[in-house]
Amino acid sequence: MVTTCERFGSQNVSFSPDAKSIASGGDRVSVWNFDINQLVKRGCDVAHDYLKNNPKAESDRYLCDDIYKKK
DSSP: OOEEEEETTTEEEEEOTTSSEEEEESSSEEEEEOOHHHHHHHHHHHHHHHHHHOGGGGGGTTTTHHHHHTO
16 A cells, blocks of 8 residues: 655655655656665765775775675
8 A cells, every 4th residue: 555645735745565665746756765775785886986995985995895795
C-alpha cells in the first residue's frame, strides 16, 4: 500500500511500502531513492578519488573502506 499525503496545494507526496522511495507529483513526477545502503555506497563512489588523493582528506582517507569490503 502506498501512503499519499497532500502537499502544497495540488501536489502529492507518496511513500513506498518499504519506506525506501518517495514520489511527488504535480506537473511532473519526481521519485527519490532513500535506501540508506545505496545512498552511502553512491556517496563513497563519488568521494573515492577525493578521499584517496587529496592531502586535506588524510584523516578521512579510509572512511569508505568498509563499504567497499561489503561488495
